[in-house]
Ligand SMILES: Nc1ncnc2c1ncn2[C@@H]1O[C@H](COP(=O)(O)OP(=O)(O)O)[C@@H](O)[C@H]1O
């Protein structure tokens with residue numbers, strides 16, 4: 497069963513002079529097992545949107561169904577919420593206990609798992625994200641590096657075994673090695689657990705690598721949803737929207753502006769090399 501979002505609108509401070517439509521009439525479906533990316537510039541409504549997926553905030557209009565559970569209904573929300581694990585943008589907000597083990601174990605314990613069960617799930621989750629329990633369990637969360645903190649927050653959610661894993665900007669603010677750690681962890685997680693991943697990012701590059709389908713938000717509206725090929729074939733529009741486009745897509749755009757007809761469908765190095773090779777060979781043949 498999927499997550500179905502129907503005509504979702506969210507207005508902050510409605511009926512006041514500072515009312516702000518953060519999500520505007522968005523409809524989309526997230527299928528079981530897929531890697532779904534959400535991109536958009538800062539303030540485009542991504543975080544507001546995903547907070548509806550576990551019923552943390554409520555629609556102003558429209559609705560969200562998680563495996564059929566209507567997240568606007570108090571009773572159904574409890575069931576839907578149990579399926580959705582949410583890792584917030586700033587992991588410091590999620591880490592507050594004195595040791596990493598206690599922190600990661602907080603969620604599973606809260607779900608009513610027994611102490612042994614919670615500890616076993618917690619240690620398994622720590623291993624999944626590459627934090628060796630023997631080394632990290634008794635550390636303070638505040639001794640961790642940025643990438644390690646992000647992975648600890650992720651472990652706390654994984655230990656609850658959600659069906660849908662929602663990650664809000666998991667790479668934001670990390671240095672390149674932290675980003676690599678987190679990207680590798682997410683890939684590993686998909687391979688190991690096979691859960692649905694919904695990943696928010698303002699960077700097309702991060703999403704381009706891993707997502708099977710991508711939604712693009714612009715000023716609260718759903719600009720487009722599709723496969724990476726469908727989305728990145730519109731690179732010019734995405735860049736104009738202020739999105740941080742993949743390096744190769746920017747290079748291709750710069751070349752187009754100089755009159756070199758690089759197709760808009762090219763956004764990875766491999767595609768660019770193939771295209772260049774074909775073009776050069778055809779060019780040489782044409783001259784003969
Ligand atoms: N709690 C809030 N109260 C009022 N406005 C908010 C609140 N949270 C976000 N907004 C506004 O809603 C819009 C969308 O924000 P957000 O969903 O955080 O976007 P994103 O995650 O894409 O950066 C922005 O204009 C933001 O200022």
Ligand SMILES: [Mg+2]
Nearest residue numbers: 542543544585
């Ligand atoms: Mg956000």
